[in-house]
Amino acid sequence: MKEALQKNIQPYVARMISSMTVLKMKRHAHEFKRRLLLQPHKVEIYLRINDPYSYLLVQVLAELEQRFAVAMSFKTIEKLQDEMYPEGEMWHANAFIDAQHLADLYQLHWPSQSPKQVSVRVRQGSRLLLQIEDRSKVTNGSYWSDVECIFKQYWFQLPLDEIQKGLERSAWEGRLLANERTLADKGHYMSAMMFYGGEWYWGLDRLDHLESRLNYLGLGDDQLPFNKTYNQLCHSRPLTASDSRHKKLTLYFSIRSPYSHLGLQQAIKMAKHYRLKLDIKPVLPMVMRGLSVPKRKKMYIFHDTKREAQKLGIDYGFVADPLGEGVNRCYSLFKYAQNLGCEQEYLLTY
Missing domain, CATH: 3.40.30.10 (Glutaredoxin)
Structure with a gap:
């Protein structure tokens, strides 16, 4: 019961703590403290x-x-x-x-x-x-x-x-x-x-x-x-049809990674601009491969992803952690979505 409740409220908490309102409040507090201490x-x-x-x-x-x-x-x-x-x-x-x-x-x-x-x-x-x-x-x-x-x-x-x-x-x-x-x-x-x-x-x-x-x-x-x-992304001239025919852009994608979420959207943009095939290869999250992701690292990545998303005009912050069954379910349907030619849309909306 408690675990289910945490999962349900997690997206709302994530959106709140990563909001621009909270960020501005933190910055105002630091600036007020700096002036108060004459630093x-x-x-x-x-x-x-x-x-x-x-x-x-x-x-x-x-x-x-x-x-x-x-x-x-x-x-x-x-x-x-x-x-x-x-x-x-x-x-x-x-x-x-x-x-x-x-x-x-x-x-x-x-x-x-x-x-x-x-x-x-x-x-x-x-x-x-x-x-x-x-x-x-x-x-x-x-x-x-x-x-x-x-x-x-x-x-x-x-x-x-x-x-x-x-x-x-x-x-x-x-x-x-x-x-x-x-x-x-x-x-x-x-x-x-x-x-x-x-x-x-x-x-x-x-x-x-x-x-x-x-x-x-x-x-x-x-x-x-x-x-x-x-700022210079996709500013160079696109490849010709003959140059791009046998070339592809490969993206190793983790459904749990905040950076993968941004990277997928940027990769789609690049593939379209340079007329390349985008080959998405799903990988298991680090934790599911026996590697640790300490809380300090996870929180930095979350907030860093938020400001990068803000800069790129990408909506980010209302997120849930799919670790475990969420990841397994996502990847079990990926091949099916790929056969239908909609794997990009599938991952973007999961």
């Missing part, structure tokens, strides 16, 4: 030396600092939370490829091959970042060029700078652990994350959300240069 506008950034998205991000931070009237600082982390990355090696391999596309899109530096994950270089790079982190707390002026230099040395497999003496191993390991604990305590698990006013913004992909918020507060130049991942 400056501050963006806190979490960087990891062997994270592809961190390297991309540090290449634009100096520009960001010039464009917005905000104080920016960073914290160095090194270890990932295992429960958040059940397939760590696979994630890193895919992240390198994804970062290559982003680097091309924004004309940023990027190596032709991924550096080997040598623990000695990772530790040395992390300690060098900690040194800059310490220096930034006691000196004025921008230090992002120094941070970018360390990342470039690591990613292009160049000799790393010498580490200054004076900080014992136990001390810098404790500093890294403290930074990682702060990240977790504030509600996140990834690097290349920016924290401002109670909300998280991930790397270049979500930088436009931070730009929009700071512009709204009158802190910036009213520009959104980091919107190319969606």
